[in-house]
Amino acid sequence: MMASSYNAKDEDGHHSGSVSHGGAGTAKSKKPDNTAFKQQRLPAWQPILTAGTVLPAFFVIGLIFIPIGIGLYVTSNNIKEFEIDYTGVNVDSPCYTCANNFSWNSTTSCSCTVNFTLEQPFENNVYMYYGLSNFYQNHRRYVKSRDDRQLNGDATALKDPSNDCEPYRKIGVETIAPCGAIANSLFNDSLELYYVEPSGALNAVPLAKKGIAWWTDRNVKFRNPAGVDLPTAFKGTAKPVNWRKPVYELDPSDPDNNGFINEDFIVWMRTAALPTFRKLYRIIHKNQSSTSTLPSGRYVLNITYNYPVLSFDGRKRMILSTISWMGGKNPFLGIAYITVGSICFFLGVVLLIIHHKYDTRSNSADIPN
Amino acid sequence: CDPVYFTFVCTSFIHLWLCVSAEEERKVKANDRDYVCVPKSHFCCIPMNFIFFSLILVQSNCIMTSKYNMLTFLPVNLFEQFQEVANTYFLFLLILQLIPQISSLSWFTTIVPLALVLSITAVKDATDDYFRHRSDNQVNNHQSQVLIRERWMNVRVGDIIKLENNQSVVADLLLLSSSEPHGLCYIETAELDGETNVKVRQSVSVPAELGDPNNLATFNGEVVCEPPNNKLDRFCGTLYWRDKKYPLTNQNMLLRGCVLRNTEACYGLVIFAGPDTKLMQNSGRTKFKRTSIDRLMNTLVLWIFGFLVCMGVILAVGNAVWEKEVGSLFQSYLPWDPPVDNFLFSAFLSFWSYVIILNTVVPISLYVSVEVIRLGHSYFINWDRQMFCSQCNTAAEARTTTLNEELGQVEYVFSDKTGTLTQNIMSFNKCSINGQAYGKGTSREKNTERSKRLDFTPFNPLANPDFCFYDEKLLESVKVGDWHSHEYFRLLSLCHTVMSEEKSEGELVYKAQSPDEGALVKAARNFGFVFRSRTPGTITTTELGRTVTYSLLAILDFNNIRKRMSVIVRNPAGRIRLYCKGADTVLLERLHPCNQELMTITSDHLNEYAADGLRTLALAYRDVSEEEWEVWSESHRSADKAVDCREDRLAAAYDKIEQDMMLLGATAIEDKLQEGVSETIALLSLANIKVWVLTGDKQETAVNIGYSCKMLTDDMMEVFTISGRTVQRQEGDGVAGDDQLQGSPCPLPPTYLMDNISGEFGLIINGHSLAHALEADMEVEFVSTACACKAVICCRVTPLQKAQVVELIKKHKKAVTLAIGDGANDVSMIKSAHIGVGISGQEGIQAVLASDYSFAQFRFLQRLLLVHGRWSYLRMCRFLCYFFYKNFAFTMVHFWFGFFCGFSAQTVYDQFFITLYNIVYTSLPVLAMGIFDQDVPDHRSLECPKLYEPGQLNLLFNKKEFFICIAQGIYTSVVLFFMPYAVLSNATQSTGVPLADYQTFAATTATALVIVVSVQIALDTGFWTVINHVFVWGSLGLYFTIMLALHSQTLFRIFPKQFHFVGCAQSTLLQPVVWLTIALATAICIVPVLAFRFLKLDLKPQLSDTVRTHLCVSVAITTVIPRYFAVCLSIHDFADFFGALFKGNSPIRSIFLCEILRNSCFFFS
Secondary structure, three states, X not given: OOOOOEOOOOOXXXXXXXXXXOOOXXXXXXXXXXXXXXXXXXXXXXXXXXXXXXXXXXXXXXXXXXXXHHHHHHHHHHOOEEEXXXXXXXXXXXXXXXXXXXXXXXXXXXXXXXXXXXXXXXXXXXXXXXXXXXXXXXXXXXXXXXXXXXXXXXXXXXXXXXXXXXXXXEEOOEXXXXXXXXXXOOOOOEEEEEEEOOOOOEEEOOOEOOOOOOHHHXXXXXXXXXXXXXXXXXXXXXXXXXXXXXXXXXXOOOHHHOHHXXXXXXXXXXXXXXXXXXXXXXXXXXXXXXXXXXXXXXXEEEEEEOOOOHHHOOEEEEEEEOOEOOEOXXXXXXXXXXXXXXXXXXXXXXXXXXXXXXXXHHHHHHOOO | OOOXXXXXXXXXXXXXXXXXXXXXXXXXXXXXXXXXXXXXXXXXXXXXXXXXXXXXXXXXXXXXXXXXXXXXXXXXXXXXXXXXXXXXXXXXXXXXXXXXXXXOOOOHHHHHHHXXXXXXXHHXXXXXXXXXXXXXXXXXXXXXXXXXXXXXXXOEOOOEEEEEOOOEOOOEEEEEEEOOHHHEEEEEOHHHHOOOOEEEEEOOOOOHHHHXXXXXXXXXXXXXXXXOOOOOOOOOXXXXXXXXXXXXOHHHEEOOOOEEEOOOEEEEEEEEOHHHOHHHHHOOOOOOOOOXXXXXXXXXXXXXXXXXXXXXXXXXXXXHHHHHHHHXXXXXXXXXXXXXXXXXXXXXXXXXXXXXXXXXXXXXXXXXXXXXXXXXXXXXXXXXXXXXXOOOOEOOEEOOOOOHHHHHOEEEEEEOOOOOOEEEEEXXXXXXXXXXXXXXXXXXXXXXXXXXXXXXXXXXXXXXXXXXXXXXXXXHHHHOOOHHHHHHHHHHXXXXXXXXEEEEOOEEEEEOOOHHHHHHHHHHHHXXXXXXXXXXXXXXXXXOOEEEEEEXXXXXXXXXXXXXXXXXXXXXXXXXXXXXXXXXXXXXXXXXXXXXXXXXXXXXXXXXXXXXXXXXXXXXXXXXXXXXXXXXXXXXXXXXXXXXXXXHHHHHHHHHHOOOEEEEEEEEEEEEEOOOHHHHHHHHHHOOOEEEEEOOOOHHHHHHXXXXXXXXXXXXXXXXXXXXXXXXXXXXXXXXXXXXXXHOOOOOOOHHHHHHOOOOEEEEEEHHHHHHHOOHHHHHHHHHHXXXXXXXXXXXXXXHHHHHHHHHHHHHHOOEXXXXXXXXXXXXXXXXXXXXXXXXXXXXXXXXHXXXXXXXXXXXXXXXXXXXXXXXXXXXXHHHHHHHHHHHHHHXXXXXXXXXXXXXXXXXXXXXXXXXXXXXXXXXHHHHHHHHOOOOOHXXXXXXXXXXXXXXXXXXXXXXXXXXHHHHHHHHHHHHHHHHHHHHOOOEOOOOOEOOEHHHHHHHHHHHHHXXXXXXXXXXXXXXXXXXXXXXXXXXXXXXXXXXXXXXXXXXXXXXXXXXXXXXXXXXXXXXXXXXXXXXXXXXXXXXXXXXXXXXXXHOOOHXXXXXXXXXXXXXXXXXXXXXXXXXXXXXXXXXXXXHHHOOOOHHHHHHHHHHHHHHHHHHO
């Protein structure tokens, strides 16, 4: 119960007696208007924190939060997630050679294979992520090192991108497209997943590479520059320093996924908020025939190792996850809700005890009148 | 424009040349604009014209009160605004932001708020200046009849000007001639000192032939006078003409701002023009008052600034470490910007970058918001009908808009008596003539003792019917021709400075400078001695129906030191007599020894009158022989002509003749107490405000008023009186007084025990003793003694002493003082107190002009302090707490983020959010709270004066409260950063796309922040008017609207670079996880606050909380009777339900029942 009210005070009675003369006769009375606003008598709701309002609030918060928390926790626990680090830090890890021999300048790519086993089958759509650690995509200089006008297909910006892209703005006289440090550091490992049939045969898992970016990014924010075809459109620009191939060859097989609107590129360009992050790489759509998308069993992850992270002590991971209405696995949220709900409830109980034990309400009866 | 009747041609132009060197005196030559005036030392100046040329200023009458014109407005105003430290600081930030290596925010995040603040101030300045321009133009373009037709601004010193009836005086003029007889002219000085009575001025007596305008054109007199100053009542100079010297006094001057009355025309020589006039010299800037909250705020802003630097240093160190350990390795992806070649330089730049993004802890909008809130409060004071006086049609006025919250912290009120506590409407009430007392009953006794009111009309056709007197014996004695009675009233009809105006025969209107004088002349009129008219040399009266004309030989002025005035008249029979009236203290000392016996009786009467609270004057006369007159008038004349020390010499001359006088009697005038004075004083003392009365009245009068307004009561254990009559005796007396205190039945404890004395004491001290007490060695003792007393009355004090007492308390008590008064003698006190209040009453408007607040009646003071002051203080404190809280909660998130983004000064939020947060998203709800909040309604704070105490003790906003706000803000920022961090780092959308991208994170944190601070303001707001609702909900709505708009595709298509958050709002706000995060963060931020507030309220409720709780219950009962049972029952049920869980029967029920019973009784009674 909210101990509150709308106060509607009656007209000030103090005055009516003394006003009787003078007011009528004088031509212009300077008496201020008698409006509720000017007299500060606007009707108002005056809530007060009383035992009747605060204690129920605590119990209500507790009673709402705890079930939500349990629900979230259960949902999160039902989500299956598998994560594997393939950086190759240890000597015995499969990618150790690739990781240590690789540099940006090498022309040949290095491949390595990681084996793993899924204990439980993954149902419905399975999402495949790559994760990077200790990678500061949120550094101020990194975040601003891009030109959204260029990425939006603006012809002038293509030739003359913003200074923010420095030092990845130009090579000689040719401008870089896409310019800037973000694009330059595009994640370019390719991952392939094979299911090892009980027979031992490798069965490639179909990986969908579209539908992994925001709709607005894909359709509004990123656009290819106008031109007959992509190579002409990008004529006169250079590829970013670290890239092997120019932007119009990111996915030659699909013109809808090439150039600036390549979804892998778009996903990379959406910078992460924290130095440890994951980005959606591929989607494994549920196949109608079999019961589970990824049955339990042995898998082989084939990595084309192009992306060096060891130099700055970074890590690379591959993550497989199913999803629910609330997204991926996220046990924290459920636990947090349960904790906060319990604390509220507990606080409510403690406050109630305190309220009863040390009630000072009796003192208040003697307020002066 | 005024019509011009004739134009005078004057070919000679007048220029006044002033030397830049210190001016000792000034010379003006009539009709000679080329005359050069220089200091005495360079008297042979005419040949030196050319040498001085460049050093010399031309003095015109043009007045410029405006500061800007069209061209200079922008540069000058901006220059002035950037003199504010805060504005310069933000300009500095702006410059920093233009350096690309440092810029962590776009330039518009700073320039938008800065421009807003600057333009609000500029608009205010421009409007002010526009009105000043308008009034300047109006004034400067008045037509005036110089000898040539001129506009006011073209009038020059040395011009001779013609004035006509009801015209305003253009400049400070020396009156040369007048159309009225005897060179008299009449002026009203309302604009100068607020006095509305007509005063008389006399032209320089000698150049009588100047009456003819033609002669005036050739007049070439030269005036040597004092340099321009601001003393309205003083002028000293000499006119040299045709080898003769004529002394000039204030009587010969017409000052700018006066209005000519009852005079057809007059001519004057311009002495001071334009800014040199006394009016302009007086309109100097008043001392700028600051409130204690202001000072605290400035300190806090400095601290915050220090805090900002600390944060910057910590983050810069972090940056150095990061760049060394991580950044240098990460260079393959993110190379250092060209000028940066090592981690130390990078750290240096990062420091400045962080100064930029953390600058929002030093809130630019704070000062503007505070001003807006104060302005709102001032308007509420102006609009208050309960502080409107219908008799005089005056509303209360907040003349200063910057002091409102200090009204809620007042501890000492210094009040004048006459006109402030009393009405200053005088009535002649009692008198003592030749040892015989007449008159019954003051207005207070009247009701009990119904005596017949005298009817004068049959006896005297000229009597004023409004006059009341209750003793027929006096009328009898006049009728039988008692010599003393006749002489007594003759004195009253002659010895004064009242002007009369006789519109038709017998219809006399008196215009008196002081109400006392008016009352006395009116009394004489009713008793048959009617003052009819005066000229400089004569006074005409009608004595018992017979017209008599006295020739007026001299007027010996009244002043505060002499405390008496005299006239010397020659009656038609040729006898010269001096009539004197004055304060008994001075007058009784000057009597002839043979008056001893009469003096004793009269003194007894005087004491009796004073004890009744009446204002007394003693009257005496002296016969002056012809020879004596000759001698004295010669000495008087020489004193009058003296150039230096003229006033002292005049006083000495006056003193010489005012000796050996014969006592006639005494008058007693009643000054009625204002309505509601005693109630107000009682209420203020309940509110722990100490009221000191500082008055110029006699001790007995003051004590009596003290009792009648219940400052002094019979319950007081002791009323100490410290009075020494002379300065010499005071040396001993002060000590004796102290000894006496020590030896009194309840000895006054030593200083260190002052705080815990139990009884109530009163202290009365007179001016002489006060002078002694104010000396350095007694000061502390006086303050501690006085503060231990419940009531303090200082009587016989001078205006300067009033100010000294105020300064003393300010110095020793560190308490907020308020001075209230109505007269010119209170101005010094009003100016030196923290808050000055002027009563717009009978004594002109000088006090009002010097005051910060003005109203018509003393009793409005309770409303000003207990209602408006209290609210203002409360609102300002709540506003400041919340303001600092919200800025810290907002800014500190960047600090935490710094640890995760390589200390690179990356912001957490979108830069548009940073720009708009303080000026759009969160400004209005807190402004609404700062302007409209009320904890208890006005009548409650008057009923319960104890509610005023938190303000005096400065409980609601002090350093401790500030740190609590800051801590709460930092806690909120921690929650706001780490909750999204923990939840989002692994979360994905329901489409599988990770949520941990920067834009989603920014939008989530920002939304959570806006919601948390909105919930917090909702908790802080205690008084939800419609406006609060609109602002709080509106701000939230506005946030989401603006966010959706800024993240829309349309804006992105136009400016892709600025609006790169495209699509972020939709994709973020549709995610359940985001909303769950926001709800979680809000709960974690608010629940502890709620718990603390509840505990505080439950265990240690403030009085206001208690009053408020009661009020709500009672209002619930009174207004919602049908519903209240349900309401109360639900409280019971709940309380009982949980109560039963712990112990059998809760006391809540019975208490509630009692309360309800009490309140319903109250309601039904």
